[in-house]
Amino acid sequence: MLKSVRNTPARILIVDDEPANIQVLAESLPGFDLRFATSATRALELAMEQAPDLILLDVVMPGMDGFDALRWLKAESRTQHIPVIFVTTMTEVEDEERGFAYGAVDYIQKPVSPAIVRARVRTHLELKRQRDLLEEHAALDGLTGIANRRRFDQELGRSWHAAQRSGLPLTLMLIDVDQFKRFNDYYGHSPGDECLRRVASALDHAFSRGEDLAARYGGEEFALLLAGADGASQAQRALAAVQALQIPHARSDSGLFVSISVGVVTTLAAPGTSADAAMSLADGLLYAAKNGGRDRAEVDNLITGERVTVQSLPSSELPS
Known part of the structure; x- marks a missing residue:
């Protein structure tokens, strides 16, 4: 935050x-x-x-x-x-x-x-x-009020160098609002802007530890920088935060409401690695999530070698 x-x-x-x-x-x-x-x-x-x-x-x-x-x-x-x-x-x-x-x-x-x-x-x-x-x-995004890409890139660089010294893991997350162009075309740009503001606020509050950072990365894309190695559970939290908003999306192929696709990388900032490479991997995972049906996350833990798909919870299992 x-x-x-x-x-x-x-x-x-x-x-x-x-x-x-x-x-x-x-x-x-x-x-x-x-x-x-x-x-x-x-x-x-x-x-x-x-x-x-x-x-x-x-x-x-x-x-x-x-x-x-x-x-x-x-x-x-x-x-x-x-x-x-x-x-x-x-x-x-x-x-x-x-x-x-x-x-x-x-x-x-x-x-x-x-x-x-x-x-x-x-x-x-x-x-x-x-x-x-x-x-x-x-450092603020003018539409949503959360961090902008410039701030995210700066914090990613600082956090990467800090992780190189400490040996502690980082989790990077790229998020895209599913079929947002269809949303804009159907509801209009003003409701589209409000949708982005609500998604941004939900992500910012869901990841509010002092070391977390939620940012608007561009258009309908968001990025998260998180300390720790629990990428799968963090992906589930992001999916649930947006799902709980229940923003109607009549032109979505994924369900009745606005959903997100997520690419997640958990890594150590080891010698020979770079933040840019980790972000590129997260971007590839994001597109894998979209190609896999949307409303899900593809998570790659480079520390354990584990690759998993995380899907959104049924509405009955969402936190109240």
């Missing part, structure tokens, strides 16, 4: 090799969710584990310095949009220019003024909040 920009205390990562400096900054920022690191290496680990909303970064540190840490953050897709404020004793204009060239949003000189720290942190957090709102709006 696409999540709104959160309304919780901003998470700030303070990075300095001197604990006393960390304490001064922490005391300047009451009311925030503060995290701490005494080395650039540890800061990068924390940022990858749970991205902060803003980083206060010392420049001069043993080992990796602040400049190198910033370059690393900006090179990594999951951290490149985090605003970074340098906090340093360095006073040369050339150093400040270098920091801005690498992507820092601001520069605070030590010894710090708590009031200045608070003001600049709040300014850059507000700028980030506005950016996040714009990005969230750009």
